[in-house]
Each structure stands twice: as structure tokens, then as C-alpha cells.
Amino acid sequence: MGETVAAPVRRVRTQDQAAAVVGRIGAAQVQLSRLKASLDVAVAQANLAYETAAAPLRTAIAADTELLRGYFDANRASLLSGTKKSVALSTGTMGVKKTTAKLVVADADTLLTLLEEDRKLRRxxxxxSEVDRAALLAEPKVAVTIPGVSIEGGDDAFFVKPLTVSAA
Structure with missing residues (x-):
């Protein structure tokens, strides 16, 4: 990968020079792809090493948490007084906390129909209501006459697409 990139042409004057520049762009893109693939491999290896080292720690934490939960449940009345929900220990705290309520709807369409049919439940x-941006873009001449609306972009964008050869 010790390839050097040729000095850039200051100004392209011929089609041959343009072809050479496009070729350089293609070669640089291939090098970038190789670098990215190398990075992906390194990240995958690091993730695997982390997960391998973390798995026994997670198992130990879960087992110890269950041990504490059993002790806490068996001794809750003596550990907590009044409205207390936790107990401070010399190495940390354990206790209980209210979980967030979660609504479970079996069939949203059926529920919506039911709510629409019952006047008391319509609340x-x-x-x-929201702005239909697609409709405004579909009629740009009308859209730009509306105060606060402007349309940006939509211009020709230059692109370069070098020929690529599969690395396979």
C-alpha cells in the first residue's frame, strides 16, 4: 500500500488529462476501500476480544445480583423502613425502584376503531397536522410565493465515477 499519488495537474486542458485525473481518483478510492476494510477487520477483532472478556463478567454480575435480590426480598421489612426504597451498604446501595409503565396494544387498528366509535374515548x-414538504416541492412556483418558504438545491451537481474493477 506504499503507492504514491501522482502530483495533481493544476488545470485539466485535454481529455487525456481528464482521463488521468479520473484514474487517480479511482485508484485513491480503491486505497480508501482497502483502508476501510482493514479498519473493519480490526474493529471486529477488538469487539470479539471485548465480548470474550466481558461474557464471564456479565455472568458473574447477574449471579451476584440474583443472590442480593434473594437476600433483599427475604429481609425487605427489616432493611427498609417507612417509605425508603433503598438501603446503603458500606460498598454501595441496593433497593427497588418503580419501573416505567409501558402500554401494550395487541391490535392498533382495532383499538383505533374502538376509540373512534365511543365518544367518551375519542380523547x-x-x-x-404537519407541513406536506413533498407537496410543496411538487409545486415550487407556488411554494416560493408563500412567506417563509424557499427552495434550495435542485441544481446540477458535478460527479466523477471512475471505472471499478472487482477485487475478487
Whole structure:
């Protein structure tokens, strides 16, 4: 990978020079791809090493947490007084906390129909109004006459696409 990149042409004057520049871009893109692949391999190896080292620690933490949970549940009345939900130990704290409530809906369409049919339950339906950006872009001449609306981009963008050869 010790390839050197040729000195850039200050100004392209001929089609041959343009072809050479596109070729350089293609070669640089291949080098970038190789570097990225090398990085991906290194990251995968580091992740594997981490997971291998972390697995027994996670297992030990889970087992010790279950040990503490058993002790806590068996002695909750003596450990917690009044409205306390935790107990301080010399090495840390253990206790209980309220989990976040989670709504589970078996069939959203059926629920929506049910809510729409019952006047008292309609308050549980949310109606959302938002700007239809796609419609505004579809009619740009009208859109730009609306205060606060402008359309950016939509211009020709220059691109370079070197020929690529599969590394396989």
C-alpha cells in the first residue's frame, strides 16, 4: 500500500488529462476501500476480544445480583423502613425502584376503531397536522410565493465515477 499519488495537474486542458485525473481518483478510492476494510477487520477483532472478556463478567454480575435480590426480598421489612426504597451498604446501595409503565396494544387498528366509535374515548386519539414538504416541492412556483418558504438545491451537481474493477 506504499503507492504514491501522482502530483495533481493544476488545470485539466485535454481529455487525456481528464482521463488521468479520473484514474487517480479511482485508484485513491480503491486505497480508501482497502483502508476501510482493514479498519473493519480490526474493529471486529477488538469487539470479539471485548465480548470474550466481558461474557464471564456479565455472568458473574447477574449471579451476584440474583443472590442480593434473594437476600433483599427475604429481609425487605427489616432493611427498609417507612417509605425508603433503598438501603446503603458500606460498598454501595441496593433497593427497588418503580419501573416505567409501558402500554401494550395487541391490535392498533382495532383499538383505533374502538376509540373512534365511543365518544367518551375519542380523547385518546391524537390528530397530527404537519407541513406536506413533498407537496410543496411538487409545486415550487407556488411554494416560493408563500412567506417563509424557499427552495434550495435542485441544481446540477458535478460527479466523477471512475471505472471499478472487482477485487475478487
Amino acid at each position: 385518546f386519539i391524537r390528530t397530527k
